Each structure stands twice: as C-alpha cells, then as structure tokens.
Amino acid sequence: MEKALVGVIMGSTSDWETMEQAAKTLEELGVAFESRVVSAHRTPDLLFAYASEAEKRGIEVIIAGAGGAAHLPGMTAAKTVLPVLGVPVESKALKGLDSLLSIAQMPGGIPVGTLAIGKAGAMNAALLAAAIVGNKHPEIREALRKFRAAQTGKVLATPNPAVAVVGAVVRGSSSKASKRKKR
Numbered sequence: 001m002e003k004a005l006v007g008v009i010m011g012s013t014s015d016w017e018t019m020e021q022a023a024k025t026l027e028e029l030g031v032a033f034e035s036r037v038v039s040a041h042r043t044p045d046l047l048f049a050y051a052s053e054a055e056k057r058g059i060e061v062i063i064a065g066a067g068g069a070a071h072l073p074g075m076t077a078a079k080t081v082l083p084v085l086g087v088p089v090e091s092k093a094l095k096g097l098d099s100l101l102s103i104a105q106m107p108g109g110i111p112v113g114t115l116a117i118g119k120a121g122a123m124n125a126a127l128l129a130a131a132i133v134g135n136k137h138p139e140i141r142e143a144l145r146k147f148r149a150a151q152t153g154k155v156l157a158t159p160n161p162a163v164a165v166v167g168a169v170v171r172g173s174s175s176k177a178s179k180r181k182k183r
C-alpha cells in the first residue's frame with residue numbers, strides 16, 4: 001500500500017459525512033491519505049501520539065475536522081510543525097459558527113489554516129493539501145491542474161442556467177411566472 005502523505009483526522013465518526021468530501025477529493029487527485037477518528041477531548045493521548053508521530057511516518061499535511069468546541073485542529077498544530085488545515089464541521093446548535101471560531105481564532109505562534117464550514121471546507125482542505133504536497137510531488141501538481149481545467153470546462157459547457165437546472169424546478173417557476181402574467 002502507498003504511504004499516506006495526507007492525514008485526515010476528525011473528532012468523531014459523526015464528522016465523516018463532512019470529511020468524506022476531503023477523502024473523495026484526495027482520491028480523485030490520486031493523493032495517498034489515511035483517515036482516522038482522533039478526538040481532542042475523548043482520546044487526548046491518541047491525539048498527542050498522532051500529531052507528534054505524523055511527521056516521522058511520512059505525513060506531509062494534516063487535515064483536521066471537528067465541530068462545536070473544535071479543539072482538534074489547534075491542539076494538533078500545537079504538537080507538530082506540519083501544516084494543519086482545519087475544517088469546521090457544521091454543528092447542530094450553532095450551525096458551525098462555534099466550530100469556525102474555535103478553529104480560526106488561534107493565538108499567534110501556532111497557525112491553523114482554516115477553511116469554510118462544512119463540505120465545501122472539507123473539499124477545499126483536500127485541494128489545498130494537494131497544492132502543498134504538489135510542491136514536492138509533480139504528479140499531484142498536474143492532477144490539480146487537470147481538476148481545475150475540468151471544473152472550468154464544466155461551467156463553460158452550461159452557460160445557460162435554465163438548461164442546467166433539472167426540468168421540474170424550471171417548469172415550476174416558469175408556470176408560476178406565466179400565471180402571474182395572465183392576472
């Protein structure tokens with residue numbers, strides 16, 4: 001098995017629905033990664049061990065997702081000099097604002113690169129991780145270039161939003177509009 005370059009960790013299995021987006025994106029780019037549940041609060045010793053051993057195991061970037069009192073990214077960053085990218089998972093109580101602030105508001109000296117709340121943040125964490133490891137691994141830099149080109153191509157291929165939206169929605173809204181016109 002290929003050695004993981006990116007470590008994807010999260011505070012709970014309940015974070016997987018969000019963090020899966022990071023895993024899928026890394027897979028698509030052909031970046032070797034591992035995923036683990038490592039909780040800052042429920043398994044603090046495991047967190048210390050993971051963060052302090054990651055570099056010598058060959059991990060180059062850590063993506064850490066957590067929700068609520070989201071201490072995992074910050075505490076991971078405190079125990080390694082590897083780049084740590086934090087993904088604020090959307091919490092039920094505060095819609096992820098708590099997660100975002102817990103991850104972003106680090107004291108000077110221990111940085112965490114904080115992404116957007118939720119799945120977009122998880123996907124972007126993977127893309128950013130690929131950009132970082134791409135400095136050293138040219139095949140990953142090229143995969144990222146292709147990903148961007150394909151994404152641009154998809155947008156340019158459907159310039160008319162009415163054609164891009166699935167039938168029912170378009171028909172529903174246009175029939176309402178025509179009713180309004182008749183009145």
Ligand code: RP5
Binds near residue numbers: 011014039065067
């Ligand atoms: C955090 O608490 C986790 O990252 C998760 O987002 C949140 C809730 O965890 P569970 O109670 O669902 O395990 O530590």
